[in-house]
Amino acid sequence: MTEINITVEDIPATTQNQAVKLAKFQGQLDESNVDEKSKIIYGLIEQNPKNLYLLFDFEELEYMNSKAVGYLTDWYGKIAEAQGKIVIAKAKSNILDILQVVGLTQLINTYPTLDEAKFALLHDVAAH
Amino acid sequence: METPTPENKPVKITITLPTNAYFMSGIRDFTLSLIRNMTEFSEQWAFRFQSVVDELCNNAIEHGTAPGDDIKITFISNPHESIEILVEDKNNGTNKTTAEQLKQLIDERRKPNYIHKGIRGRGLSKIVAEWTDELEFKDIENNGILVRVKKNLNDPKLKEMAQSSADPSHLVLN
Numbered sequence: 494m495t496e497i498n499i500t501v502e503d504i505p506a507t508t509q510n511q512a513v514k515l516a517k518f519q520g521q522l523d524e525s526n527v528d529e530k531s532k533i534i535y536g537l538i539e540q541n542p543k544n545l546y547l548l549f550d551f552e553e554l555e556y557m558n559s560k561a562v563g564y565l566t567d568w569y570g571k572i573a574e575a576q577g578k579i580v581i582a583k584a585k586s587n588i589l590d591i592l593q594v595v596g597l598t599q600l601i602n603t604y605p606t607l608d609e610a611k612f613a614l615l616h617d618v619a620a621h
Numbered sequence: 622m623e624t625p626t627p628e629n630k631p632v633k634i635t636i637t638l639p640t641n642a643y644f645m646s647g648i649r650d651f652t653l654s655l656i657r658n659m660t661e662f663s664e665q666w667a668f669r670f671q672s673v674v675d676e677l678c679n680n681a682i683e684h685g686t687a688p689g690d691d692i693k694i695t696f697i698s699n700p701h702e703s704i705e706i707l708v709e710d711k712n713n714g715t716n717k718t719t720a721e722q723l724k725q726l727i728d729e730r731r732k733p734n735y736i737h738k739g740i741r742g743r744g745l746s747k748i749v750a751e752w753t754d755e756l757e758f759k760d761i762e763n764n765g766i767l768v769r770v771k772k773n774l775n776d777p778k779l780k781e782m783a784q785s786s787a788d789p790s791h792l793v794l795n
Contacts, residue, residue, distance in 0.1 A: 495646045523649075524642035524679045557650065558675055559748055562738035587668035595747045 552583035582610035676744035681710035720758035
């Protein structure tokens with residue numbers, strides 16, 4: 494199985510009743526591992542059925558296949574429907590290229606730095 | 622016609638692969654290395670072909686081949702001109718299909734108003750079709766399927782195709 498690690502930590506938020514999380518991806522998401530590893534994010538969604546705000550740190554994500562894109566789209570749909578949000582930070586150029594060609598950058602904002610992504614996410618949290 | 626010299630002779634590399642996603646990481650690395658070192662395509666395109674090859678092979682493994690069988694990947698580098706990638710499966714997997722059916726499926730998914738709903742289904746229509754100039758599906762001997770893609774180095778607008786514009790399985794993307 495190709496190596497991929499997904500670690501999740503809390504981001505302190507100023508508003509109650511909202512879960513703000515940082516999910517860091519390290520490695521490659523491909524056919525050998527994406528089905529299994531996607532359960533980590535689905536678990537977060539299940540544990541936080543409303544107002545889940547997710548920051549995906551893609552700095553060390555080296556590859557994602559079209560099924561990973563499918564999962565990302567599904568997560569976006571579920572989270573957005575439940576008044577939450579996903580943002581992506583520090584994606585490598587090849588990852589951004591993939592996200593752009595499939596049209597996901599029209600749905601999910603991407604930011605070059607973690608700080609910008611956090612600001613955008615927390616600004617959105619505060620607005621709600 | 623230019624006489625082939627060692628410098629402009631096409632380079633062809635064929636790899637036979639068992640139907641196991643475990644091996645795809647190595648194939649992706651090989652594709653990156655091949656495009657970087659043996660062609661004049663940019664770094665961006667090296668990564669794009671990495672995705673193209675991965676998607677073609679995943680499709681062949683998942684849909685086109687029975688467990689324990691092989692798929693075949695062929696890279697043809699035409700120096701200063703283009704790269705072609707061919708993926709061949711035996712079409713004996715869970716979803717037997719024909720070249721024409723595959724082409725129609727991709728055509729459908731490429732329509733502007735088509736909405737992708739599931740987890741799957743974006744690989745050929747969104748990634749492979751967008752990042753290649755030609756995408757061809759062919760029925761081959763023993764009911765197998767061959768998928769051929771080509772990307773021109775200078776990405777010229779394709780002139781009228783001399784070959785088989787009437788071929789229903791040959792989709793030309795401008």
